[in-house]
Each structure stands twice: as structure tokens, then as C-alpha cells.
Amino acid sequence: MVVSSAPGKVYLFGEHAVVYGEPAVPCAIERRARVSVEARDDDRIRVHAEDLSLNGFTVEYSDDSDGGPDVDVAESLVQAGIGYIDAAVEQARDAAGRPDAGFDITVESEIPLGAGLGSSAAVTTAGIDAGTRELGVELSAEEVAERAYQAELEVQNGEASRADTFCSATGGAVRVEGDDCRAMDAPDLPFVIGFDGGAGDTGELVAGVRALREEYDFAADTVESIGDVVRSGEEALAAGDVAELGELMNFNHGLLEALGVSSRSLDQMVWAARDAGAHGAKLTGAGGGGCIVALDPTDSTQTALRYTPGCEDAFRAELDTDGVRVEDEE
């Protein structure tokens, strides 16, 4: 049995635009998904995922009953929910040259699902690491990142960047531009996260931006402008200029808003953070609902968010310099 864990992330800058080759800077945070994998004697997969509830049903997914998954919801919903785990299993089988390997899998996560904190990348990355180790294969963080990217690409219908998976695999702050992924020096940043309790569908939101970009030249220009904001953000990061970083985060949020991926509750939380004196605030991840990230070294933003309509939870997040790692091996 092997347990591996991998961190979630916030985007300081660049989500969505990164899908079209612009640079992005995600930062791993100390909230992890843990995946435990135990090889079976047969070729079956059994998944226990406490946090994955579909229409209120907790998922206990197994492919060993003739009637399909062992839950009381439509199979298509289960497949959508379980897609990342399935894709991680395929990657682990492929890496070990064991196409028929069966596993019992348990997923536990501190990362809200579909909220822009990269739960899918963390689960996929930890799953591939634990699955390959259980089969006696040890991959480097970069190899896990590559396979996790292929898995996300498959589940998200060919629409994914390397940003989430590389960040989750290596930890720290990273810079991703197309296939070029590298670690970045970053000062300790005072992240505050606001969560509206909701979720957005990454695949659908990415498809929406693609459609806008194809329909309007100014939407394509907006995507390129996000790239310009990221390049300025890199300079501010190198200079440790937190006030400038905040300004640029505000700008980045405005451009994402223009691309239609914000929501009323995300905007309310962004404004509450700015009113409370945060250096800046923006949505993180695909949007549609979920989380915002603000920079504030004081408690003001967290307190203000707690009283903001639409905000369900507000918490601080520390940069996690650790990427994917083994927690337990028997």
C-alpha cells in the first residue's frame, strides 16, 4: 500500500490565457489531496472518495459489479466525477507496463472540488505517484507532472495547460508558458482565500473563453493582455514588490471578468477584499464560482470576507514548497 499526497494551488496570475500559450504563475498552497493505492489480485478498480458527492451521494465507485458503478446516480455523472482518478490509473498502468493492474483506491482531500484551487491536478498527481510506486516504479516529479498533464488533457477534452499539474508535482511558485515549466523564486506572500461554497466546470469555462476568443478580436486581445500583466507580475515578484503585485492582480481579475469567467459572488469577495485594504484580489482558477485569492498581511481581509454575502469560508494559505510526496509505504 502506498499513500502519496500533492498540493493544491492558487493562480497569482495567468489562468485561462495559459491555455493559449501565454505565461502563468501558479503557487502551491499547504492544502493537500492524499491518495492511497493498494494493488489487487485481479484487474478491478475500486475507488472510495469521501469528498466527491454527486447529487448528495458519496461516491463508492467500483467496476466489479455487472450493473456498473455502485451508486444511485446517473452513470454519466459518476464517470465525470471519477474521470481524473480513472485517467491517473491509466497513466500508472502505462508507466509500469501493467495494463491489467487492479487497485483499491482511497481519496482524501483538504482542497474543495471545482473551486479553482487545483483539486483535480492534486488528485491526479498524487494518484499517479502512489499507483506507480505501488507497482514498483519510481517517477521523478517532472515525470509525474508530464503524465498528470496528459491525464488532465484527456478528461478536459484536449483543453488544459501544464500549469496546475506541474505546480502540484513540484510545489512552490512556478512559471509555465506552453511546454516550458520552471520553478520561480517567490517571497512569502500573504495569501487570503475566500470561498463561495460553489464550483465551476473547468472544461465548460475553458470552452467558453475559446469561443469568445474566436468570435471577437478584442477577446483575443484580452487574452494577450493577460500575458502582458503576467510579464509585469514576474518583475514585481522578482523585486518583492507586494503592492505592485496586488495592483496587477486587480488588473488580471478585470480581464478575466471581461472574458466572462467571474461571477457575482466572486466579484463580491474581490471587492470586499479590496475595501478591507488588501493589496489586490482576483479569482483563481477556472472561475464561474469557487475561490478568490487576495494579498493582505493583516487580518482585515479575512474578517471582512467572513461578513461578505456570498462568502462561505475565508482562510489563510501558506506557500507549499513541497510538491508530490510519499506519506506512507507498506
Ligand SMILES: Nc1ncnc2c1ncn2[C@@H]1O[C@H](COP(=O)(O)OP(=O)(O)O)[C@@H](O)[C@H]1O
Ligand atoms: N477529493 C476528491 N475525490 C475524488 N475526485 C476529486 C477530488 N477532488 C477533485 N476531484 C476531481 O476533480 C474534479 C474537479 O476538478 P476541476 O473542475 O478542474 O476543479 P479544480 O481543479 O479547480 O478543483 C472533480 O469533479 C473530481 O473529478
Ligand SMILES: C[C@@](O)(CCOP(=O)(O)O)CC(=O)O
Ligand atoms: C482555466 C485553467 O487555466 C486553470 C484551471 O484551474 P482549476 O482547475 O479551476 O483549478 C485551465 C488550465 O490551465 O488547464
Ligand SMILES: [Mg+2]
Ligand atoms: Mg482542475
